[in-house]
Amino acid sequence: MATDVNKKKKSQAAAVWRRLKKNKMAILGLVILALIIFFALFANFFFDYDTMVIQQSAALRLKPPSAEHWLGTDEVGRDILARIVHGARISLPVAFITIAIATVVGGLLGAIAGYGSKRVDNVIMRIMDVFLAIPSILLSIALVAALGTSMTNMVLAISISNIPPFARIVRSAVLTIKNEEYIEAARAIGASDKRIILKHILPNCMAPIIVQATLSIAGSILAIASLSFIGLGISPPTPEWGSMLSTGRQYFRAAWWVCAFPGLAIMLTILSLNLLGDGLRDALDPKLKN
Amino acid sequence: MADKNDVILEVRNLKKYFKSPTGTLHAVDGVNFSIRKGETLGLVGESGCGKSTIGRLILGLHQATSGEILFNGRNICEMNKKQLHALRSDLQIIFQDPFSSLNPRMSIGEIIGEPLLIHNKVHGKAELNAEVARLMDVVGLSARLFNAYPHELDGGRRQRVGIARALSLKPQFIVCDEPVSSLDVSIQAQVLNLLKDLQAEFGLTYLFITHDLSVVKFFSDKIAVMYLGQLVETADSTELFQNTLHPYSQALLSAIPAPSSRQKMQRVKLIGELQSPIDPEPGCRFAKRCLYAKERCTGQDLALRDFGKGHFCACCQAGELAGNPNFN
Amino acid sequence: MDDKKKLETAAPEGSAPYAQAPDTLLDIRDLRVEYHTDEDVVYAVNGLDLTIGKGESLGLVGETGAGKTTTALSVLRLIADPPGKIVDGEIWFEGENMLRAKPGRLREIRGSKISVIFQDPMTSLNPVYSVGDQIAEVIHQHEKCSREEGRKKAGDMLEMVGIPRARYDEYPHQFSGGMKQRVVIAMSIACSPELILADEPTTALDVTIQAQVLELMSELKEKLRTSLLLITHDLGVVAQVCDRVAIMYAGEIVESGTIAEVFDHPHHPYTIGLFGSIPSLDETAEKLKPIRGQMPDPTVLPEGCAFAPRCPYAVETCRAQRVEMTSAGGTHLVRCLAHQGVFQAPELMEEVRHGR
Numbered sequence: 023m024a025t026d027v028n029k030k031k032k033s034q035a036a037a038v039w040r041r042l043k044k045n046k047m048a049i050l051g052l053v054i055l056a057l058i059i060f061f062a063l064f065a066n067f068f069f070d071y072d073t074m075v076i077q078q079s080a081a082l083r084l085k086p087p088s089a090e091h092w093l094g095t096d097e098v099g100r101d102i103l104a105r106i107v108h109g110a111r112i113s114l115p116v117a118f119i120t121i122a123i124a125t126v127v128g129g130l131l132g133a134i135a136g137y138g139s140k141r142v143d144n145v146i147m148r149i150m151d152v153f154l155a156i157p158s159i160l161l162s163i164a165l166v167a168a169l170g171t172s173m174t175n176m177v178l179a180i181s182i183s184n185i186p187p188f189a190r191i192v193r194s195a196v197l198t199i200k201n202e203e204y205i206e207a208a209r210a211i212g213a214s215d216k217r218i219i220l221k222h223i224l225p226n227c228m229a230p231i232i233v234q235a236t237l238s239i240a241g242s243i244l245a246i247a248s249l250s251f252i253g254l255g256i257s258p259p260t261p262e263w264g265s266m267l268s269t270g271r272q273y274f275r276a277a278w279w280v281c282a283f284p285g286l287a288i289m290l291t292i293l294s295l296n297l298l299g300d301g302l303r304d305a306l307d308p309k310l311k312n
Numbered sequence: 313m314a315d316k317n318d319v320i321l322e323v324r325n326l327k328k329y330f331k332s333p334t335g336t337l338h339a340v341d342g343v344n345f346s347i348r349k350g351e352t353l354g355l356v357g358e359s360g361c362g363k364s365t366i367g368r369l370i371l372g373l374h375q376a377t378s379g380e381i382l383f384n385g386r387n388i389c390e391m392n393k394k395q396l397h398a399l400r401s402d403l404q405i406i407f408q409d410p411f412s413s414l415n416p417r418m419s420i421g422e423i424i425g426e427p428l429l430i431h432n433k434v435h436g437k438a439e440l441n442a443e444v445a446r447l448m449d450v451v452g453l454s455a456r457l458f459n460a461y462p463h464e465l466d467g468g469r470r471q472r473v474g475i476a477r478a479l480s481l482k483p484q485f486i487v488c489d490e491p492v493s494s495l496d497v498s499i500q501a502q503v504l505n506l507l508k509d510l511q512a513e514f515g516l517t518y519l520f521i522t523h524d525l526s527v528v529k530f531f532s533d534k535i536a537v538m539y540l541g542q543l544v545e546t547a548d549s550t551e552l553f554q555n556t557l558h559p560y561s562q563a564l565l566s567a568i569p570a571p572s573s574r575q576k577m578q579r580v581k582l583i584g585e586l587q588s589p590i591d592p593e594p595g596c597r598f599a600k601r602c603l604y605a606k607e608r609c610t611g612q613d614l615a616l617r618d619f620g621k622g623h624f625c626a627c628c629q630a631g632e633l634a635g636n637p638n639f640n
Numbered sequence: 641m642d643d644k645k646k647l648e649t650a651a652p653e654g655s656a657p658y659a660q661a662p663d664t665l666l667d668i669r670d671l672r673v674e675y676h677t678d679e680d681v682v683y684a685v686n687g688l689d690l691t692i693g694k695g696e697s698l699g700l701v702g703e704t705g706a707g708k709t710t711t712a713l714s715v716l717r718l719i720a721d722p723p724g725k726i727v728d729g730e731i732w733f734e735g736e737n738m739l740r741a742k743p744g745r746l747r748e749i750r751g752s753k754i755s756v757i758f759q760d761p762m763t764s765l766n767p768v769y770s771v772g773d774q775i776a777e778v779i780h781q782h783e784k785c786s787r788e789e790g791r792k793k794a795g796d797m798l799e800m801v802g803i804p805r806a807r808y809d810e811y812p813h814q815f816s817g818g819m820k821q822r823v824v825i826a827m828s829i830a831c832s833p834e835l836i837l838a839d840e841p842t843t844a845l846d847v848t849i850q851a852q853v854l855e856l857m858s859e860l861k862e863k864l865r866t867s868l869l870l871i872t873h874d875l876g877v878v879a880q881v882c883d884r885v886a887i888m889y890a891g892e893i894v895e896s897g898t899i900a901e902v903f904d905h906p907h908h909p910y911t912i913g914l915f916g917s918i919p920s921l922d923e924t925a926e927k928l929k930p931i932r933g934q935m936p937d938p939t940v941l942p943e944g945c946a947f948a949p950r951c952p953y954a955v956e957t958c959r960a961q962r963v964e965m966t967s968a969g970g971t972h973l974v975r976c977l978a979h980q981g982v983f984q985a986p987e988l989m990e991e992v993r994h995g996r
Contacts (some may be wrong), residue, residue: 039676203413210371211427211477212400225417411829466934495874496703501917501930508927523847529701530919530928553921567851569876571918573903577880580851585816
């Protein structure tokens with residue numbers, strides 16, 4: 023189709039944003055996520071950490087939502103809203119870091135497997151298959167149990183359990199792109215393997231990587247919460263959604279808000295990430311391009 | 313015959329086999345030809361006959377199974393990585409599909425400038441941009457497309473980008489792998505004219521790979537007809553069309569629908585469909601589809617025979633068939 | 641929805657508004673189709689008129705984006721909506737307005753009265769059913785017959801397109817490209833349709849295979865007396881298979897007539913340009929005479945004659961007013977102001993007189 027060259031230059035990112043904007047659910051997800059990040063960033067501005075998040079008070083024990091404490095208080099009299107907002111400061115960065123590690127390591131392994139010889143491919147992918155055969159949460163539990171409970175170990179465990187899906191996705195993307203004519207064209211002008219991978223292959227498999235990352239962050243938040251829930255993650259009194267849920271469940275019959283609101287926070291965050299991830303997948307799909 | 317010094321590329325007994333689950337695929341099976349400086353050799357054949365594989369073997373993108381490819385007297389098949397890299401400046405390729413041969417994430421300027429960067433032909437961004445602008449001008453691309461992306465361009469302009477990229481290193485020899493077959497007719501004519509102009513201007517030598525006999529007649533000095541990995545007939549362009557010797561070339565010619573109200577199509581001069589190139593039986597590969605096949609066509613492989621005036625044909629009955637009422 | 645209502649009120653129920661020639665099978669009048677994308681409206685077909693008589697074969701020739709395929713899909717109402725929309729026009733098939741037909745009626749017509757052959761035989765067959773069963777399925781869709789009858793009839797169809805009946809139970813992947821296209825042709829003639837729409841049926845095939853398929857289509861055309869709308873970009877294919885030809889540019893017909901009329905003396909500068917762009921097998925030319933420039937952007941079509949920006953003979957008037965089709969003798973119609981005597985273009989007239 024003829025294209026009018028007079029039209030203003032549209033970069034790829036702008037085109038993706040234009041398509042994303044049309045997807046109402048994705049924008050809803052983006053707005054929720056932006057709000058959560060905003061509150062997490064300015065948590066100290068709204069709620070003082072020492073007085074509201076850590077300090078216990080027997081008098082305020084298990085108070086239902088009120089004008090003073092919008093979401094009620096927990097079993098030692100701490101404001102639940104304050105703890106949820108500060109909890110985001112743990113869950114979100116940890117989730118982002120784990121997925122960043124998984125993306126880089128998994129992506130690199132996948133790219134090597136896809137671009138390299140059959141033998142390299144076989145070795146890497148069979149190892150990944152072994153990891154994939156174990157449910158990721160079980161794998162994280164086993165790793166944390168073996169390495170000991172600490173923040174670093176938890177990050178490490180969740181990262182490792184997230185590597186295989188990334189390796190698989192990047193590998194299959196690389197396998198497709200490897201056979202494109204522009205890769206052959208790059209070889210014909212004498213581009214090195216390194217240049218071909220970094221300049222020609224990886225930029226063209228960003229779409230599946232970004233989508234997988236967005237969706238995995240949700241999974242990672244859940245994993246952090248799950249580990250904390252069973253006592254292998256963040257330990258009290260640090261506010262973390264999973265551990266709040268875990269300690270709150272004993273009081274659930276008498277004070278539903280102790281469990282309900284941290285659960286809602288987890289749900290909202292994951293929902294927003296999933297909506298955004300789905301929207302990104304559609305927006306990045308080159309087949310839908312105009 | 314050709315002055316030895318004039319020959320820029322010579323292919324000797326070139327073979328390329330691929331392993332496939334059902335046997336060995338004979339993509340290129342004992343091919344010989346040579347091209348003189350400034351000449352265009354048209355390599356014609358149907359899909360799967362191995363013509364594109366020859367193009368990629370010449371560029372060193374595939375490793376030949378056996379045989380020699382001499383470029384300016386040096387054997388490409390025996391070159392190491394470094395020598396091959398240096399060779400890129402002299403030997404380039406234009407691809408068939410202008411939609412998949414350009415990286416969608418790179419701008420037009422980046423695509424055309426990439427070879428210059430890789431081979432350190434320019435110093436500094438200003439020089440690079442100036443050179444890219446010059447190349448865009450040479451192939452008739454407007455300068456404002458510098459920052460555009462491939463998806464914003466139509467097929468004809470994309471193919472011009474591919475041509476500019478191939479020209480950027482100032483090569484002596486360009487393999488054109490079906491450069492116009494995915495373009496519309498009116499655009500196709502523009503690109504063919506451009507390629508002809510560039511040849512005259514820069515003294516380029518082309519290997520022009522195509523399935524379209526009318527395009528090849530317009531474009532080439534010499535023509536080689538290929539069938540299932542082997543050359544069946546080579547001759548000067550006019551000679552081949554006036555005095556077609558091989559039944560397969562004859563069939564190809566008869567198959568072109570003439571855009572004319574007066575010339576009605578002849579009956580197609582072959583039987584059945586393309587045979588498999590996997591583990592072919594010895595003998596003439598075309599025998600199973602040939603209207604004139606005899607017993608002596610099978611059994612042993614046939615070499616190209618000289619029929620004078622630079623006309624070579626592999627058919628064992630070539631020359632005898634002229635009297636046959638169906639022939640010509 | 642509004643558009644459909646408008647179409648319904650455009651003509652009184654049951655009768656064609658204009659008198660129709662008795663042997664006209666398909667009559668398309670002033671068809672307009674648009675595609676609404678993110679930000680643009682693509683004007684794919686802009687006031688197209690086309691008729692096909694009973695037993696006649698018409699070649700619709702044009703380049704990528706000329707609107708050929710959209711036209712064919714409109715006849716069967718197969719345009720995806722959204723983004724596509726038939727905004728205006730009438731399509732009369734055997735005295736019935738296709739644009740007002742109910743979905744049930746459309747399903748009856750598709751496959752039995754009008755059938756389609758698509759470009760790519762690789763993707764138009766379902767890989768999990770045997771080729772014979774796929775043909776039989778079409779027959780069962782439209783005719784009441786027993787399993788055995790269907791099987792026998794499908795076998796007959798295979799033989800008619802030159803495939804032995806013994807291959808009935810084989811699957812598409814066991815066939816080569818040319819053979820697959822034969823199967824697709826067998827499917828399209830299985831219910832003896834009145835009209836076949838063939839969209840670039842041989843473009844994906846090699847020359848020798850294309851020649852065999854064209855030979856088959858010409859034979860079947862003679863034998864079955866089916867009307868054919870052949871869509872292609874290849875002038876050679878049209879010359880060999882069709883009785884009449886219509887040249888399409890930017891969503892409208894610019895020239896039409898019998899093969900002899902158009903091919904011997906092309907009138908429209910675009911048609912002349914198309915012929916100049918094809919390298920000839922008979923003569924040797926140093927240079928081709930291509931049409932300069934590119935196809936116009938279908939979202940912002942030029943006012944007046946759509947070809948004017950690329951036309952070597954165009955004058956101011958061409959860019960100002962919409963051009964109507966006028967007769968150039970016989971059934972030969974052309975959409976060009978120079979041929980209406982609005983302005984003088986001696987060089988064009990010389991080209992036309994010289995012919996090919």
